[in-house]
Amino acid sequence: MKDDPDPKGPKADAGTEPPPLTLEEERRAASGKLPGNRYVRIVRPAAREFRRSRGHYVATERSLMPENPFGRRYQQIRRFLLGKRLGMEEEAEQRVSKLTGLAVLAPSNVSSSAYATEEMLRVVALAGVGALTLAVPLALAVIAVLAVIVVSEIRVIHLYPGGGGSYIVARDNIGIVPGLVAAAALLVDYVLTVAVSTAAGVIAISSVVPELGDGRVGLGIAMIGLLVLGHLRGIREAGAMFAIPTYAYIGAVGSLIAYGVYRIATGDVPVPVLPRDELETTGVTAVTALLLVRAFSAGAVAITGTEAVANVVPGFKAPEKRNATLTLLLMAGILGILFVGLTFLATRIGIIPDAGEIESVNSMIARSVFGDGTVPYYAVQLTTALFLLVAANTGFSGFPRLAAVLANDRFMPRQFAYQGDRLSNSFGIVALAIVAGLILAMFGGSVSALVPLYTIAVFLSFFLSQAGLLRRWLRLREARWWLWAAVNTIGAGIMAGLVLTISITRFLDGAWLVLFLLPVIVLTLYAINRHYLAVHDALTLTDFDRPLPEPSPPAVIVPVARLDRSALQAIAFARSISPHVRAVHVATTPASAEEFKKRWARWAGRVPLDIIESPYRSLVEPLLRYIDRVNERDPRPLTIVLAEFVPRHWWEFVLHSQTAFRLKANLLFRPDTIVINVPYHFRDTGDVAGETGTSTARSEEQG
Numbered sequence: 271m272k273d274d275p276d277p278k279g280p281k282a283d284a285g286t287e288p289p290p291l292t293l294e295e296e297r298r299a300a301s302g303k304l305p306g307n308r309y310v311r312i313v314r315p316a317a318r319e320f321r322r323s324r325g326h327y328v329a330t331e332r333s334l335m336p337e338n339p340f341g342r343r344y345q346q347i348r349r350f351l352l353g354k355r356l357g358m359e360e361e362a363e364q365r366v367s368k369l370t371g372l373a374v375l376a377p378s379n380v381s382s383s384a385y386a387t388e389e390m391l392r393v394v395a396l397a398g399v400g401a402l403t404l405a406v407p408l409a410l411a412v413i414a415v416l417a418v419i420v421v422s423e424i425r426v427i428h429l430y431p432g433g434g435g436s437y438i439v440a441r442d443n444i445g446i447v448p449g450l451v452a453a454a455a456l457l458v459d460y461v462l463t464v465a466v467s468t469a470a471g472v473i474a475i476s477s478v479v480p481e482l483g484d485g486r487v488g489l490g491i492a493m494i495g496l497l498v499l500g501h502l503r504g505i506r507e508a509g510a511m512f513a514i515p516t517y518a519y520i521g522a523v524g525s526l527i528a529y530g531v532y533r534i535a536t537g538d539v540p541v542p543v544l545p546r547d548e549l550e551t552t553g554v555t556a557v558t559a560l561l562l563v564r565a566f567s568a569g570a571v572a573i574t575g576t577e578a579v580a581n582v583v584p585g586f587k588a589p590e591k592r593n594a595t596l597t598l599l600l601m602a603g604i605l606g607i608l609f610v611g612l613t614f615l616a617t618r619i620g621i622i623p624d625a626g627e628i629e630s631v632n633s634m635i636a637r638s639v640f641g642d643g644t645v646p647y648y649a650v651q652l653t654t655a656l657f658l659l660v661a662a663n664t665g666f667s668g669f670p671r672l673a674a675v676l677a678n679d680r681f682m683p684r685q686f687a688y689q690g691d692r693l694s695n696s697f698g699i700v701a702l703a704i705v706a707g708l709i710l711a712m713f714g715g716s717v718s719a720l721v722p723l724y725t726i727a728v729f730l731s732f733f734l735s736q737a738g739l740l741r742r743w744l745r746l747r748e749a750r751w752w753l754w755a756a757v758n759t760i761g762a763g764i765m766a767g768l769v770l771t772i773s774i775t776r777f778l779d780g781a782w783l784v785l786f787l788l789p790v791i792v793l794t795l796y797a798i799n800r801h802y803l804a805v806h807d808a809l810t811l812t813d814f815d816r817p818l819p820e821p822s823p824p825a826v827i828v829p830v831a832r833l834d835r836s837a838l839q840a841i842a843f844a845r846s847i848s849p850h851v852r853a854v855h856v857a858t859t860p861a862s863a864e865e866f867k868k869r870w871a872r873w874a875g876r877v878p879l880d881i882i883e884s885p886y887r888s889l890v891e892p893l894l895r896y897i898d899r900v901n902e903r904d905p906r907p908l909t910i911v912l913a914e915f916v917p918r919h920w921w922e923f924v925l926h927s928q929t930a931f932r933l934k935a936n937l938l939f940r941p942d943t944i945v946i947n948v949p950y951h952f953r954d955t956g957d958v959a960g961e962t963g964t965s966t967a968r969s970e971e972q973g
Contacts, residue, residue, distance in 0.1 A: 298310065298311045299311075369513070370513060371579075371585075371586055371593065371594070371597045372516070372597050373513035373516040373517070373660075374663060374664070374667055375575075375578045375579050375582065375601065375664055375667060376516060376597070376600070376604065377467070377516055377575075377657060377658075377660045377661035377662075377663055377664055378463050378467070378574070378575030378578050378661055378663075378664030378668075379572075379576050379578065379601050379605050379664075380516075380520070380575075380601060380604050380605045380608065381467055381470070381575070381657060381658055381660075381661030382571050382572045382573075382574055382575060382605070382609070383523070383572065383605060383608035383612060384470055384474070384630065384632055384654055384657075384658055385466075385470050385571070385630070385631075385717050385721070386412075386568075386569050386570075386571045386572035387405070387409070387569070387609065387612045387613045387616055387631055388623050388630060388631035388632070388717075389568040389569065389571055389718065389721055390408060390409070390565050390566075390568045390569030390613070391405055391617075391622070391623050391631060392568065392623050392718065393561065393564050393565040394408075394561075394565045395622060396561065397561060402616075402620065402622075403617055404562070404565070405565070405613050405616065405617045406610070406613055406614055406617055408562070408565055408566050408569055409569060409572075409609060409610050409613040409614075410610065411566060412566065412569045412570050412572050412573065412609070413572075413606045413609065413610060415570065415573060415761075415764055416572065416573050416576065416602055416605070416606065417602075418757060418760055418761045418764070419576050419732060419761060420576060420598060420599070421757055422735065422736060422739060422757060422758055422761050423577060423579065423580050423598060423735075424598065424599075425754060426580040426735065426739070427579065427580050427583055427591055427594045427595055427598070428591050429739075429742075430442075430583075431583045431591050431594075432583070432584060435452075435456065435577050435580040435581035435672070435731075436452040436453075436455070436456055436577060436580075436732070436734055436735035436738070437449050437450075437452045437453040437456060437672065437675070437676070438675075439452070439734070439735045439738035439739060439742075440452040440734040440735065440737070440738040442738070442742075443738035443739070443742045443745070444734070444737060444738050444741055447792070447796075448734055448737075449734075450681065450792045450795050450796060451730070451734060451788065451792055452730075452731050452734040452735065452738075453672065453676055453681070453795065454787075454788050454791035454792050454795065455727045455730040455731040455734070455788060456577070456581070456668070456672055456727070456731050457669065457672065457673070457791065458723070458727035458784060458791070459574070459577075459724070459727040459728045459731060460664075460665040460669035460672070460702065461665065461669070461702060461705050461706050461709060462706075462709065462720060462723055462724040462727060463574070463575065463661070463662060463664055463665035463668075463724070464494060464497070464662040464665035464666070464702060464703070464706035465490075465706045465709045465710045465713075465720055465724075466721060466724050467658050467659070467661035467662040467665075468490040468493050468494055468658070468706070468710060469486070469490055469710060469713075469715045469716065469717045469720060470630070470658045470661075470717050471493060471654075471655050471656075471657075471658030471659045471661075472486040472493070472715055473486070473627055473628070473629075473717060474630060474632075474633065474651055474655040474658055475489070475651075475655045476628055477628070477629040477630050477633035477651055478648065478651050480628050480629070486714070486715035487710060487711050487714060487715045490707075490710050490715050491707045491710065491711070493659050493662070494662065494703050494706055494707050495703070496659070497659070497662055497663060497666055497703070498666070498699055498700065498703045515653065515656035515657045515660045516657060516660055518653040518656070518657070519653040519654060519657030520604055520608070521653075522649055522650045522653040522654070523608055523612070523632070523653075523654070524607070524608070524611075525646070526615075526635065526636055526639060526640070526646075526650055527607075527611035527612065527615065529639055529640070530611075530615045530619075530635070530639040531611070531614070533639065534618055539618065539619065540619050540638040541638060542619045542620040542621055542622075542634070542638050543634050543637045543638050543642070544622075560775075563767075563771050564771065564775050567725065567768050567771045567775075568721070569613075570725065570729070570768055571721055571724065571725050572605060572609050573728070573729075573732070574724060574725065574728040575661075575664060575728075576601075576602065577728070577731060577732065577735070578664045578667070578668050579594050579597055579598040579601070580598075581668045581671060581672055582667055582668060582671050584671075585667070585671070612631075612635060615639070616631055616635055619635065619638050619639075621634050621635055621638070627717060627718060630654075632650070632654060633650075633651060633654075636650040636651065662706075665702060665706065666699055666702060666703075669698055669702045670686070670696075670697075670699050671698075673686040673687075673698040673701075674686055674687045674698065676795065680798070680799050680802035680803065680806075681795040681798055681799045682795065682798060683798065685697045686698050686701075713780065719779065719780055720780075722772055722776035722779055722780055722781045722784075723780050723781065723784045725768070725772055726769060726772050726773060726781055726784045727788075729765045729768045729769045729772070730769050730788070732761070732765045733762055733765035733766050733769060736758045736759075736761040736762035736765060737758075737762045739754065740755055740758040740762060743755040743758065773785060822906070823849060823850060824847070824848050824850070824906060824907055824908065824909040824944070825848070825852075825900075825904050825906050825907075825908055825909065826844045826847065826848045826850060826851045826852070826909045826910075826911055827851075827852055827854060827897060827900065827908060827909070827910050827911070828840055828841050828844050828851060828852070828853045828854070828877075828910075828911045828912075828913070829853075829854055829855075829893055829910070829912060829913075829933065830853045830854065830855050830879075830913070831855070831856075831913075833866070833873060835950060836913040836914070836915045836948075836950035837913050839913065839948055839950050840911050840912065840913035840948040841853065841877055841911075843911060843948050844911040845877070847909070848909070851877055851878075852877070852878045852879070852880065853870075853877050853878065853879045853880070854879070854880045854881075854882065854893065854896060855870075855879065855880070855881050855882070856881075856882045856883075856884050856889050856892055856893060857881060857882070857884065858884055858885070858887045859883075859885075860883060863881050863883050866881060867881060880896070882896060889929055890929065890932050890933055890936060893933060894933075894936055894937075897910065897937075897943075907943065907944065908942065908943050908944070909944045909945075910933075910937060910943060910944070910945050910946070911946045912930040912933060912945065912946065912947050912948065913930065913948055913950060914930040914931070914947055914948065914949050914950065915949075915950050916949045916950065916951045918951075930947065934947065
């Protein structure tokens with residue numbers, strides 16, 4: 271007895287039944303070389319491509335490898351760029367630890383320390399240099415709000431460990447529409463996380479090389495491209511790749527703050543450097559409550575990114591909730607130290623923001639503390655630029671996961687739930703990169719122009735999350751519900767005030783765009799869900815005892831361009847499925863119509879033929895009209911069988927007119943029409959006329 275993994279075995283004799291359509295193991299008796307010598311060959315078709323497991327087939331990586339040289343070369347390049355394919359059983363290995371999770375998720379929150387102080391100073395400076403001292407109390411107020419948000423997000427992590435964050439909280443406690451509003455706000459948040467962080471990273475570079483300021487958009491888009499490549503390789507490798515810039519930034523800025531505070535404490539207060547394009551600080555604007563609220567809302571951009579951890583809890587290693595909570599606490603603690611420390615240095619030294627956004631406030635602090643052109647200054651700027659690039663990474667972690675959750679809930683196209691070769695949601699990653707690049711280009715890479723859009727979306731999602739948790743405590747009244755209800759009431763009130771303040775004060779500066787897009791996104795998500803529900807209701811099978819329908823033989827039309835081998839193969843296949851077959855030919859001149867009629871009469875196929883003369887030389891449109899008129903007289907579903915010649919090489923396709931392809935595209939959405947493509951390959955040279963039972967044609971049905 272021999273075991274043969276190769277499906278090629280002794281060929282069946284002519285006239286015998288074809289082998290069954292299965293990959294099951296088959297035993298074949300065969301004669302040996304000596305008289306009377308018999309053996310049984312065990313054939314396992316496609317044993318290398320498919321393996322049996324628990325009663326079904328499992329496709330191996332070999333089944334994904336193309337057979338042509340061009341496809342193999344493409345796969346080699348893809349493997350080099352993205353790495354080897356990962357199976358679903360390796361998903362647990364792609365989860366992140368606390369340290370890697372901090373590197374992946376903290377940048378979206380901690381990175382705001384690179385521009386939150388600057389945005390707050392831009393507003394405070396309108397009241398004059400003396401008003402800069404108000405920045406530190408405002409920064410402490412922002413940190414107090416951050417503490418409230420962190421406490422609430424910890425509850426979200428433990429109550430909703432499946433991910434989804436504000437969307438899940440609002441949907442489960444307030445309703446579908448508020449949940450969709452939160453989801454829309456989070457989607458916008460992630461897009462703007464990428465755009466803002468990238469723009470800030472470019473400013474960190476132009477602070478050292480001002481000549482690059484004019485090309486900030488192109489440089490930012492190039493950075494986004496690098497992030498796409500990193501995340502298509504998978505979240506674990508992205509975390510490992512981004513860990514060094516994250517911890518280097520924390521160390522560099524932490525050293526800057528420590529040395530700056532030391533110089534101030536010892537009486538050696540650094541001399542402030544002047545911005546390249548100084549803001550107007552004439553003091554004509556009075557310090558009013560509205561100004562303070564505007565400054566607070568501008569500095570509150572430091573809170574953004576806090577929700578990232580709660581959205582991706584399933585991405586952590588076990589115990590997921592504990593690791594996610596510790597990562598959130600570390601992230602918030604680092605942000606608080608850096609934000610307050612940089613604000614203190616900026617106000618104590620007397621730094622004024624650069625109106626042209628060529629040099630950042632952090633760069634001017636570093637120049638003042640370390641000195642212009644020193645190694646520590648360059649170290650701070652380099653780590654800041656790399657870290658802000660990494661900060662956009664959180665958008666690439668959160669957006670695809672949230673989009674996958676929405677896709678599984680049928681609110682986004684199903685493609686967003688697809689996991690690529692590296693277990694990453696590749697469709698969401700690419701879509702995010704495209705939209706973020708467009709937003710970055712639309713606003714010219716300006717952080718100040720992008721921040722109002724960013725903060726509205728973030729604070730709105732926070733408000734809905736806080737309101738959802740408040741509704742939960744009031745409804746379930748679990749242990750210590752009154753304490754959590756008080757925390758969420760404070761959080762919801764502050765977030766609502768921030769949303770209203772930014773919407774009113776920055777409406778004409780770009781906030782109108784988010785206020786316009788949010789309802790559009792919500793309506794789109796709702797419409798997608800309605801479509802999926804309608805399709806589900808139309809296709810779901812509830813009666814499993816219903817027998818298969820027994821349709822009558824269809825009416826078949828075979829368009830024929832030439833009477834050749836491919837046409838005969840298509841006609842042979844058509845006659846194998848129905849006795850009601852009619853061929854149709856479109857001629858462009860009377861002479862060609864007569865010539866085709868004579869050639870058809872010489873053929874003994876005995877299939878009815880209609881010839882259409884098209885004096886305007888159009889082929890597809892007359893065929894479509896012919897099919898419409900035939901269908902009016904015969905209301906049965908039509909089957910269109912198309913003969914298509916397939917060249918031996920892919921580049922030879924451009925040498926043929928592809929009429930069959932154009933006809934298929936026009937018939938694709940026609941109701942009650944089945945389109946069958948019968949390809950004729952260049953190597954097929956057998957005579958198929960009349961051999962309806964043994965035709966080797968392969969068909970692709972479309973309906």
